Amino acid sequence: MTASEFRSELLPLSDTLYRFAISKVYDRELAKDVVQEVYAKLWTQREKLAGVRNLEAWCIRCTRNLIIDKQRASKKTSDLEAVAEQRADSHSDHALLHNDLVKQIQELMGHLPQRQQAVFRLRDLMGYTNPEIGEMLEMDQPEVRVNLCRARKKIKELLKQRIDYGLETNCT
């Protein structure tokens, strides 16, 4: 893959990778760092990318693997969360509003089992089709649908509880 192909085929995916990273690390700055690292890796391996069938899925997989490596390196996810909290203090109002959204999503997602989280993330936060999700997570279609259905209902219920009990944040 040439530099111009890299620009035209991979750079447009940056916001998608960013949102995916946010939905995993729940911090905008960390997500930005992750995206930067993913692109640096892809750049050094760009000659091998010519044979990749689905570049977007490949990039998502790279992002996920990098986040897993980072989490392993820092032993616990809570280390990443601590950095996120620290950074939130120094942000603008606009950024804080977004951080509230991210934090709320983090809390809601935290109530879901891993598979439901993964399906909800890919479908409702990233906009992938069920067959694509099935391929990425190695699930059959009925399993994807069931996990998605349960995740949506659970999140709706949690949001309703928040509103009923007045726990609503700036974002709602």
Place this chain on the structure above:
Amino acid sequence: MDWRPTVLKKYWEGESSLAEEGELRSHTDPDDEDAAYFKQLRDFDQLKLPAGFTEELMAELEKSEGTRVRPLVRKLWKYAAAAVLFLGVGLTVFRQAEMVPVGKTIVYDDPAEALEFTKQTLLLFSTKMNEGMSYTYSLQEFDGTIEKVRNNK
């Protein structure tokens, strides 16, 4: 928005299409009990990297290209060494193939050339033969000396 209840039902059953889900997000009724849910998703869709991020990133990546020269040169050296080795082995094999194996018939079209080759071969043969004979004479002398020593005992 008559379509909304039907699509909502499909949505909660996990059977709606991406296009229908897009419609649900963009046409939220504020009084709807699902309004907060879809607003959350819509807000998430709007999260974007800061402006100019990709341009800065590409500039950095292209700048870092220089650091890749060293591994590339190392890789090229590897290929060069392999090529030299391959040429060396190839040349040796080729030269060995050029040498005439024992028992192989050589045919010359030009009789003069054939005669010259025969002369050279015979000369070589005679030289080697003489060399061999001298060793034989030495051995005969050695055997004779040993015999004399035994007889004297």
